[in-house]
Amino acid sequence: MADVSTTSRPRLPSFFRRDRTRPSGSLTSRLRVIVILFAVSIALLGLRLIDLQVVRADTLSETAIQFRSRTYTIPAERGQILDANGNVLAVSRERYNVAVNQNLVESYVRRDEDGTIVGRGAPAAANVLSPILGIDEARLAGILHGGETKRSWVYLVKDVSPEVWRQINSYGIPGIEPEQFMRREYPNGRVGASILGFLGEDGEGEHGGQAGIERSMDEHLTGVDGSLTVEISRSGAVIPTGRTIEKPAEHGASVSLTVDVDLQFALDEALERSVAEQGAEWGSAIAIEVGTGRVLALSDTHTFDPENPGSGGSVGSRAIQSPVEPGSSGKLMTFASAIDQGQVSATSVFPTASTLTMPNGETIRDNEPHAAENLTVAGILAKSYNTGLIQIGDTVPDEVRFEYMQAFGLGQRTGIELPAESPGILADYTTWGPRERYTTMFGQAYALTTAQLGQMTATIANGGVRTDLHIVDSIILPDGTVEPTIVDEPVRVVEEETAQEMLGIMQAVTENGSTGYYARIDGYNVAGKTGTAQMPDGSGGLSHRVGTFAGVVPADDPQIAVAVVVYNGQGPGYGSETAAPVFGEFGAFAVRHLGIPPSPVPLVQYPWSEIELQQAAAGGLLSENGSYRESVDR
Structure with missing residues (x-):
């Protein structure tokens, strides 16, 4: 029988058994690797920590704040x-x-004066805000609450x-x-x-x-x-x-203008009235302070509401953007050039008839038939006869007259600080045809803006010196520093004696029998010129007319120069009927508003015809410059 007393030892799992086939140092090597890996990991984590907390701390903090x-x-x-x-x-x-953050308004607690809570959340907020916002309380409560999906920005008003x-903020409603x-x-x-x-x-x-x-x-x-x-x-x-x-x-x-708001209102009103009464398409006008070029008022009809520009009306300024033929107002440059060149004087005499054929074969007609008579230069301006004017202009070569037109400012901008200003239209004299050399003498075959017409008039009033126009007086910086506008140097266009004689003959404009009678201002001498020109009507004809007036008050001590343009008035559309009344109405207000004293001397008057000139000379009624010593009734 077998011996069974010997006890068997339990067998360990394989991973506890010592592998006698491996070297004894293998375990130590593996531990070493683990330790190294652990150390490297710790180092990397440390570096990452340094990067986050030191190197990029400010950037990350800023990013977090931005979020x-x-x-x-x-x-x-x-x-x-x-x-x-x-x-x-x-x-x-x-x-x-004013908007609401619907996430916050529910935290609102409304209390009465003794601190007792009388309401919470959107209903309480709606109760106090409804009368202020003019929104139904129940509807407002719904907007403030927002339902299941709440938004952080919803406009209330x-x-x-x-x-x-x-008032809204005084309630301290969150959101x-x-x-x-x-x-x-x-x-x-x-x-x-x-x-x-x-x-x-x-x-x-x-x-x-x-x-x-x-x-x-x-x-x-x-x-x-x-x-x-x-x-x-x-x-x-x-x-x-x-x-x-x-x-x-x-x-x-801030920008300080040269414009006087009272003068601006008066010019706007006078211009609008004339355009309405004449059934015209539009009108524009400018008033300039003589000697400085300061624009006192600049008006356009059918303009817009600046707070609601889309409601209708022209958003530009026709006074500086829409060139027109000035008609007889442009004759002033022709008169001035001939006088400045010494070719004529106020009492030089020329034959005038309704029709005149010039040596180059061109026939020029006056606006209406009239009897032939010998008129002085002053009389030709007063009656605005083209046939007399072209004889005066013919005394000056085209090249020289063209240079005067440029010197008066035609074909160039005035300097006014408004956008889109037109330089007008002026072709070089070398391109003028046989007829244009005459039509340019009486304000046709070129075009100028209302501002340019005003600048031309102000030049004559300023003793023949042209100044740039400006409508900005100064810039006022936020700290109160004032930067005044600096304009270019003035330019002499004609001699002072020429300008003085021009002002004298231009005073005939308001006499009985002249074209600018409606421009008169009681108590003040006025110098000026009316004009009427035909304009294209869009169908190939010239049925449209533009009426103009250029004037100065007082003529004896020029303070204000005014130019008026009325486009396509019904009927004849003459400047004497459409534009001159604007000058008269505005001028009467302007002299009172600015405190300009009445004229202390009589109106300057020259004989208009050769017969008047001879009779006055025989009677000893003329002064040295050929004007009447005393006022006369025509």
Whole structure:
């Protein structure tokens, strides 16, 4: 029988058994590898920790803040536009849009004066805000609550005043937030709208001035927006202890104009009245301070509302953008060139008839048939006879007369600080045909703007010296620094004696029997010239007429030069009936408004005909310059 007393030892799992076939140092090597890997991992984690907490700590912190930040724009205030007396013509006013964060409004608790809770959440907020916002309380509560899907920004009301926003904000309702912006306002409505322009978006989506001073001075008027950055929680609420970064807005500069708003209103009104009474398509006018080139008023009819430019009306200024043939008003340059060249004087005599054929074969006619008579230069201007005028103009070579026309400002811009100014149309004298050399003498075959006609008139009034026009008086920086407008050096066009004689013969315009009788101003001597020109009617004809008037008051001490254009009045459309009355009405207001004293001397009068000249000379009635010593009745 076998011996079974011997006890068997239990067998260990294989991974505990020592592998006697391996070297004894293998375990140590494996542990060493593990230790090295562990050490490397620790080192990498350390480096990563250093990278996160030291090297990139500021960047990561900034990124985290950005994720929980909200930035608000602080709108820059656009500079004001002021008139010459500091009256506001355009201003940006602070306005607010008000929105709600529907996630926060439910935390609102309304208490009465003793601290008792009287309401919570959206219903309580709607109860206090409804009268202010003008929204039905139940409807407003629904907007504030937002339903199951809540949004962090829902507009409640737009374009409210700072006073309304302060009233809303006084309740301290969580989630009720403002959006500030600036709204441009024009306190005088349409008065001077073509000067001021308006704000809007251009074709590239940029917001800024789109016409007038708003456009030409946009770079000065526009400021730089600031910003306010605050930290917010997940719900969108501002964290009171969070970081706040404010960058103040840089406000725009203000622009002070040469325009007087009272004169502007008066010129607008007089022009609108004439255009309406005459059934004309449009009118434009300009008033200039003699000697400085300061534009006191610039008017256009059928203009627009600058606060709502899309409501209708022309957004440009025809006074500087729409050249027209001036008609007989343009004769002033022909008279001036001949006198300045010493070819004629106020009492030089020329034969006049209704029709005259010149040596080159061209036949020129006056507007209406009249008896042939010998008239003085003064009489030819007073009666505005083309047949007499071309004889005067023929005393000056075309090249020289063309140089005078350029010197008076034709074919070039006036310098006025408004966009899209036209230089007018003036062809070189070498391109004039046999007829154009005569029609250019009496205001046809070239075109000028109302502003250029005014500048020409102001040049004569200023002793023959042309100054650039300007409508911007100065730039006023936000710190109060004033930068005045600097204009180019004046240009002498004709001699002072020539200009003085021109003013003398131009005073015949308001006498009985002359063309500008409606331009007279009681108590003041007026110098001027009417004009009428035919214009294309779009169908190949010349049925349209443009009436013009260019005048100065007082003629004995020139202070204001005015040019008026009325386009396509019904009926004859003569400047004597359409444009001269505008000068008379506006001028009467302007001399009172500016405190210009009445003329202390009688109107300068010259004999109009050769017979009058001979009779006056025989009777000793003439002064040294050929004018009457005393006033005469014609």
